[in-house]
Amino acid sequence: MTSPVSLPFTRQEHEKRLDAIKKEMHSIGIEVLLDSDPANIFYTTGYDAVSYYTPQTMIISIYRTEPILVIRKQDLLAAKVRTHLSEDSIIGWQDYMVDNEHSHPFELVLSLLNEHSLSRLKVGIDVDAGMTTHFDTSFLIKGLKKPITEVRRLINFVRMIKTDREIDYMKQAARITESSMRAGLDAIAAGVRESDVIANVYHAQIKGTSEYGGDYPANPPVMPTGRRSATPHLTWSDEPLMPNQNLTLELSGARFRYHCPLARTVYIGKTPPKDLSDATKHASEGVQATLRSISPGMALSEVHAVWEKINIKHNLGKTSRLGYSVGCAFPPSWLERTASIRPEDTTVLVPNMTFHLIAGIWKNHWGAEVSETFRVTDRGAETLCDMSQELYIR
Amino acid sequence: MTSPVSLPFTRQEHEKRLDAIKKEMHSIGIEVLLDSDPANIFYTTGYDAVSYYTPQTMIISIYRTEPILVIRKQDLLAAKVRTHLSEDSIIGWQDYMVDNEHSHPFELVLSLLNEHSLSRLKVGIDVDAGMTTHFDTSFLIKGLKKPITEVRRLINFVRMIKTDREIDYMKQAARITESSMRAGLDAIAAGVRESDVIANVYHAQIKGTSEYGGDYPANPPVMPTGRRSATPHLTWSDEPLMPNQNLTLELSGARFRYHCPLARTVYIGKTPPKDLSDATKHASEGVQATLRSISPGMALSEVHAVWEKINIKHNLGKTSRLGYSVGCAFPPSWLERTASIRPEDTTVLVPNMTFHLIAGIWKNHWGAEVSETFRVTDRGAETLCDMSQELYIR
Known part of the structure; x- marks a missing residue:
């Protein structure tokens, strides 16, 4: 040594x-x-x-x-x-x-x-x-x-079932996720370049908290804006944000290679279109109903079924998987590439499994996204970040 | 569309x-x-x-x-x-x-x-x-x-031979590399957390210039400090930088996926150890002699031979390749994974090839690094960044 x-x-x-x-x-x-x-x-x-x-x-x-x-x-x-x-x-x-x-x-x-x-x-x-x-x-x-x-x-x-120490690092990552998301939300305004928003996000991701610094996330933040928000994986441009524009921001803090991803939706202007605010509200309703239903012993297909009811009720039209296992990761992504929250996955939940649950609603010309990273506990599910799921107005 | x-x-x-x-x-x-x-x-x-x-x-x-x-x-x-x-x-x-x-x-x-x-x-x-x-x-x-x-x-x-438009983007990336390196150098001081230095680097990498924003680099900056600078690929910790400590910082700006990497060496304190300042000076001498020698038609093995003379003259002991082709890249790295500057590589230089030339001196307990990204021109080599190769004192 x-x-x-x-x-x-x-x-x-x-x-x-x-x-x-x-x-x-x-x-x-x-x-x-x-x-x-x-x-x-x-x-x-x-x-x-x-x-x-x-x-x-x-x-x-x-x-x-x-x-x-x-x-x-x-x-x-x-x-x-x-x-x-x-x-x-x-x-x-x-x-x-x-x-x-x-x-x-x-x-x-x-x-x-x-x-x-x-x-x-x-x-x-x-x-x-x-x-x-x-x-x-x-x-x-x-x-x-x-x-x-x-x-x-x-x-x-x-890797799917975490130890308490791994959960600690995911919670530390969660604090960094929150401050990074806030740094992004605070910077968003009409006329600001998209790259300037993400510069602030990156700064917060690495700065971390006063107690600990951040590690590099396994993938960059994604921030599709306006009509491009109809697709989830585009990064930023250096064009200025426009008034009456919507966007989604998905990012993760990282601590010792452990991640805690989160996505939120933003509208720049005074009166968001009803379809955007409705979709965000319904996505949040679906996330919350799904999280409330979770308990160890449940299969991921059953978790998905809870979401699917809200998906159908509000005609959200989400056809892609609802989420996946997350934890320690290197590029190109924070995914563990194992279990997915979807109808075909019969993986049974065990305490200290951790997932990123993503209600991503991608329509033809716009999108909304509400996500949470959660841990399976002895009795239910615990979200690692603490941040309102509202449609953020800037 | x-x-x-x-x-x-x-x-x-x-x-x-x-x-x-x-x-x-x-x-x-x-x-x-x-x-x-x-x-x-x-x-x-x-x-x-x-x-x-x-x-x-x-x-x-x-x-x-x-x-x-x-x-x-x-x-x-x-x-x-x-x-x-x-x-x-x-x-x-x-x-x-x-x-x-x-x-x-x-x-x-x-x-x-x-x-x-x-x-x-x-x-x-x-x-x-x-x-x-x-x-x-x-x-x-x-x-x-x-x-x-x-x-x-x-x-x-x-991809090895770039068009003028690609060179333009590499030059734009070079401006971002310079501002990111400066952001890092400006933040370095005894007592500052390594993560706080890198937070500023990332901010500059994405903020870009007043004319254009930055893209995400294909890999994170590396900043091994103190005894760890004897190895090139370690990222930062959240420990504070120490007085009388040395470090190397290697990073790249990115513009539309085009990169322009650069590495520099820093000493925190008043009087750097002679072996560190000598190694940095000799590495720089080697870089400059090698760059001056370059012309189209030359083989990469010949480019390496010029460096090797300086390597031997000053007993620098660099045994790894001197560099590689760079350009557009996605994670995990900005490398093109083609030609290398080393004795065995007979690739012949053609105008608008671009390389990252790295004089990395890794000793047992410390390291120094001076690098440049250069373009082969009609008559020689042009470095894309403009930044002193000195040992930076902080």
Whole structure:
């Protein structure tokens, strides 16, 4: 350890997570897991550096106490100060291999597997790991020269039930979400450039509170304005906001890679159109009814059914999923890519699961959005942010 | 078109790019190219929305004027207002397919290929496209039921030579890089939280200038401090900066997805240690000597050789590559993932190629970094930012 660093999670918490992962590995009959998803690596080892644009992976053997982290050589120190791993569990590949068409960093992974006699075991590879291309994963599969088990998001699913410490960080992220949303709302006015609004949002996202600073969110805020609010994923422009314009703002604070997303709807002017204020009110009614209905043991399909009644009652016309599991995340998004709140998902709620529930109403020429991030509690659901769901008038 | 939008590039420029891509496709013997990399999609069609966390792709046929963009249904409008594509070239997949273990959005891609009689042609797939996993790409390869050509970063390489309009945006990004670096340097002082420094950086990155706002950079700033500056990719903490501490700050402004990265070194205190001030001075000397040597027709290996002389002369010990091609980019990084400035790279310089040249000196317990983004001109190299390479004292 070259620098005294206090990590966000104890070694014990990381060991508990690793045990849960190994249990899942055992249950699907694999002894070694290769996973390259930066969020899964962070969750398992604590490693957090902007190094995931080059190939890196984590080797978990059910017979080895620690995972082996394989990263670029120039990032070795980053792993030493940002994980509890011992030095012989952090291995660096040589720099000439980056973007080199004649050699691949995962050559080192293959030789490590042989060195530790792991390639003879039953190997599973997360073939759906974020930031890892078909080319990278194929290099491993071809190199192993034996059948492997294709794993999809095994660790993502383990991540769904949070520990109390993870919930703490999501609540800290929630405070940052609130102040960032307020910074955005405060800046919104006719004539202000959209980019100036988002500049204030970003400032608040990173500044955090007086007790703690913010981490970078896994994706940028989205703020589609006017007719563009009919679609959810557009960022800002540098055009000035117009009088009598509506917009939606969706963003998240982040704390140690934990997120707490939130969306709100704004009208710039004195008298919002009735369809916009009605849609916002009804979306909020749907969010509240759905949250009130939640209890552990319920399936996500049942949660969706509660929403669907309000959706039909007010003819809101929302056809997309109502939400998804959230937590620790790296680019490109704060999503965990596991369970969704929708008719087909039979995932059963367990305390300390966390979801982003999004009532996004996208019509032909305008949109409204009200969302909440909630935690499943012993008896119901607790929203992490505390912010009126009204249509904000600016 | 549901909203009047002025796009950053003309239809003519996009057509020229597409022609260049089709020429490359022809030269490697493919008639259809599937590419899912968000930067390649943006480059070819102009599409720019935060939708790349779900599978999306672009189908280019050398026999069809426009590419076909296949995205999630709720993002259709985003593509209509952010591309020149006609409506029948933008196809949306149904929402139930997102994160659904029983169906895949690329089913639609396969049926489109059949519908347009494209699957009978010679198909190439970019198997190394960012944001697209082994699982996603394998779904296409298996579904095509015939041999395909594995393509690696074909469009990335086409992107290397910029048009004048692209250079304009990189220069606009450079102005934002300068103001963001200044915002960071101005905030740095003993006792200030690292997160408060970066909050100011982000504010400047998005605020931009009085003439134009900023886009979100493809990756966060990095600011390793003190002993952690011995490694390049750590972000900030919320600890206060310490007296007599050094740090490096690397960041980029962004304008319409175009980047212009820059790194500088800072010492907090009155008298910097000699090894730090020497390393910064020598790194700067190396950067300047290398830039002065550049001319079109030179190979990147030759560019590196100029640097290597300074590296050896001052015993700087830099073993990693000296830089890489940059331009338009989406998360996780501003890199184009093509050519590198290093001994093995024989890429020949052509006017309007753009590179980030990084003299990063990472010792055991400290680091110094001086970088410049430059454009190859008709006769030499032009740096895009104008900012002293000194060791900044705060």
